[in-house]
Amino acid sequence: MQPETLPPSNGEPIRYTLTFPAPETHYVEVEASIPTGGAPQLELFLPVWTPGSYRVRDYPRHLEALRVESYGGNPLRLEKVRKNRWRVTTWGAPRVHLMYRLYGRELTVRTNFIDADFALINGAATFLTLTEPGPRVHEVAVVLPKPWREAITSMPSSAQGGPFLFHAPDHDTLVDSPIYCGSPMTYRFEVEGVPHVLVNEGEDGVWNGPRSAADAEKIVRAAHRLWRTMPYPRFLFINLITEASGGLEHQDSTVLMTSRWKSRRREGYLEWLSLVAHEHFHAWNVKRLRPAELGPFDYDQETYTRSLWVAEGITSYYDDLLVHRAGLSSRDEYLRDFSKTLRALQKTPGRRTQTLEAASFDTWIKYYQPDENSPNSAISYYIKGAAVAFLLDARIRRGSAGDRSLDDVMRLAWQRHAGERGFTAAEFEALAAEVAGEDLTAFFDATVRGTEELDFATALEWLGLRFGEEPVAGAPPSPTPPEPEGERAATATPAPAVAPPPPPPEKAGWLGAQTRLDNGRLLVTEVRRGTPAFEYGLSVDDELLAIDDFRVPADKLAERLAAYRPGDQVTLLVARRERLRRLSVTLGI
Numbered sequence: 001m002q003p004e005t006l007p008p009s010n011g012e013p014i015r016y017t018l019t020f021p022a023p024e025t026h027y028v029e030v031e032a033s034i035p036t037g038g039a040p041q042l043e044l045f046l047p048v049w050t051p052g053s054y055r056v057r058d059y060p061r062h063l064e065a066l067r068v069e070s071y072g073g074n075p076l077r078l079e080k081v082r083k084n085r086w087r088v089t090t091w092g093a094p095r096v097h098l099m100y101r102l103y104g105r106e107l108t109v110r111t112n113f114i115d116a117d118f119a120l121i122n123g124a125a126t127f128l129t130l131t132e133p134g135p136r137v138h139e140v141a142v143v144l145p146k147p148w149r150e151a152i153t154s155m156p157s158s159a160q161g162g163p164f165l166f167h168a169p170d171h172d173t174l175v176d177s178p179i180y181c182g183s184p185m186t187y188r189f190e191v192e193g194v195p196h197v198l199v200n201e202g203e204d205g206v207w208n209g210p211r212s213a214a215d216a217e218k219i220v221r222a223a224h225r226l227w228r229t230m231p232y233p234r235f236l237f238i239n240l241i242t243e244a245s246g247g248l249e250h251q252d253s254t255v256l257m258t259s260r261w262k263s264r265r266r267e268g269y270l271e272w273l274s275l276v277a278h279e280h281f282h283a284w285n286v287k288r289l290r291p292a293e294l295g296p297f298d299y300d301q302e303t304y305t306r307s308l309w310v311a312e313g314i315t316s317y318y319d320d321l322l323v324h325r326a327g328l329s330s331r332d333e334y335l336r337d338f339s340k341t342l343r344a345l346q347k348t349p350g351r352r353t354q355t356l357e358a359a360s361f362d363t364w365i366k367y368y369q370p371d372e373n374s375p376n377s378a379i380s381y382y383i384k385g386a387a388v389a390f391l392l393d394a395r396i397r398r399g400s401a402g403d404r405s406l407d408d409v410m411r412l413a414w415q416r417h418a419g420e421r422g423f424t425a426a427e428f429e430a431l432a433a434e435v436a437g438e439d440l441t442a443f444f445d446a447t448v449r450g451t452e453e454l455d456f457a458t459a460l461e462w463l464g465l466r467f468g469e470e471p472v473a474g475a476p477p478s479p480t481p482p483e484p485e486g487e488r489a490a491t492a493t494p495a496p497a498v499a500p501p502p503p504p505p506e507k508a509g510w511l512g513a514q515t516r517l518d519n520g521r522l523l524v525t526e527v528r529r530g531t532p533a534f535e536y537g538l539s540v541d542d543e544l545l546a547i548d549d550f551r552v553p554a555d556k557l558a559e560r561l562a563a564y565r566p567g568d569q570v571t572l573l574v575a576r577r578e579r580l581r582r583l584s585v586t587l588g589i
Contacts, residue, residue: 011035017142018141020114027114028121030126030128033098034095043085051176054367056364067098069096070097076093102126104119121180138167139168142166152181153179178238180240191224194232206264212239218327219328223281232251249287278315284418290423292423306358313385320338353378357449388448396408396409408435412431512534524539527540547571570585
């Protein structure tokens with residue numbers, strides 16, 4: 001990455017150094033050199049939440065051993081004044097030296113995670129900084145432990161500072177630029193002359209890296225065809241294949257979490273592609289075209305908006321749509337996922353209790369903190385937002401005889417409202433009405449500010465669709481939205497009058513052993529003649545531990561075998577009379 005020219009800021013930069021003396025203990029150590037400007041006291045703070053994940057996370061709870069010294073090594077007075085703020089008495093020192101460590105073992109897209117294999121460092125959870133108006137450059141140096149090879153972030157680097165010295169022109173950029181450290185597989189491609197990088201952590205011979213990079217490129221190209229512009233100088237996909245889930249958007253990057261086994265199942269892989277499309281779409285919708293309330297950020301407390309349905313719901317509408325436009329899913333697969341969204345909506349009684357506008361506003365206390373009554377009292381702005389976006393798109397298309405669509409609304413919104421100010425709810429609705437060529441007040445009153453049932457009849461009729469029967473028992477359930485990347489999107493392309501049934505599931509590999517759960521152990525109870533289990537030496541009372549050196553959770557043997565096809569050769573790790581054994585098995589049909 002080439003050095004970039006940074007804008008002027010408030011005085012000298014704040015300089016951080018990150019080290020990992022023993023990453024297996026899940027700690028990162030932070031040193032910060034902070035200019036005082038001659039002030040007798042400084043106030044420092046650490047954010048309590050991160051943009052894109054709308055819940056107070058209280059990151060300071062993971063901070064330990066905070067101390068501050070002058071550059072002569074003399075301790076300075078440090079007083080905690082709030083849960084996330086500290087006051088330093090400088091005694092006139094031109095700079096102070098801050099030292100602390102952070103514990104990180106929560107494997108989510110919004111937190112720090114450090115272990116022997118890799119680290120994910122999120123800015124909001126990591127960097128103490130000054131409470132001051134105006135921008136200031138922040139520099140971050142990363143010292144990697146052996147055998148890690150790379151530190152990767154969307155922040156620009158400096159050729160003068162070694163390979164892992166990064167610059168942020170202001171605190172917002174620092175917070176919005178996660179850092180991956182480890183030894184990943186990386187794939188590079190360009191779209192419209194703009195470089196993109198896919199960073200895969202955890203391929204482990206299962207995840208198809210080249211294929212995932214080629215498909216990510218197709219999604220980026222589909223997004224560019226929609227927006228007709230590239231909003232960033234470089235984009236980074238940090239894809240952590242860690243058996244976790246989720247996605248979080250950032251200004252010039254995104255963090256994705258997935259299971260390696262998704263790449264072995266068609267439906268699972270399409271879910272990952274949808275996640276890629278969703279988070280990448282946010283580079284336009286949210287990070288640059290945003291509700292006016294979402295900036296400048298107040299990192300000390302909640303930031304409320306009634307327009308998260310635009311930010312997340314419309315993005316959820318487009319994620320599968322872009323996968324389809326990229327040529328990566330069939331029409332039938334697309335309609336199947338659209339059906340999941342509507343089915344999830346109609347099975348949530350809270351749709352008759354909470355408005356879409358209220359769901360957006362109350363996300364801080366409801367969406368990320370569900371309880372047993374949440375389905376009765378609340379609705380997801382991802383799910384209902386995607387459904388409303390579908391209805392709005394269909395209405396614009398029908399009213400213009402197919403000449404205009406929601407695409408035109410988003411492009412016009414980009415032209416008028418992308419930038420520092422953002423848009424108000426009233427401005428977005430007025431812009432949609434302008435593109436539609438009709439007054440949409442009643443539409444938004446009913447769909448966004450009301451709780452009556454959504455009326456799909458006109459949209460479905462115009463698109464040539466109709467509702468089908470409920471899936472048969474045993475079919476996969478409608479997905480619960482990972483945070484914050486949303487549900488399945490709806491089609492905006494006319495389709496046949498009757499949506500065909502989804503394709504039959506792929507045949508899974510067959511082992512043929514009967515098993516039972518016993519205090520968390522997966523034990524073999526029966527091995528019949530003529531099965532792969534019998535042929536290759538599995539025995540009753542064997543404890544099945546792993547397939548191909550990947551641990552098999554005791555209740556997920558069938559799910560894991562579904563990732564393999566008949567004829568695949570696998571290695572079973574079993575415990576037999578307390579001795580570990582490996583068995584080579586060819587799965588049957």
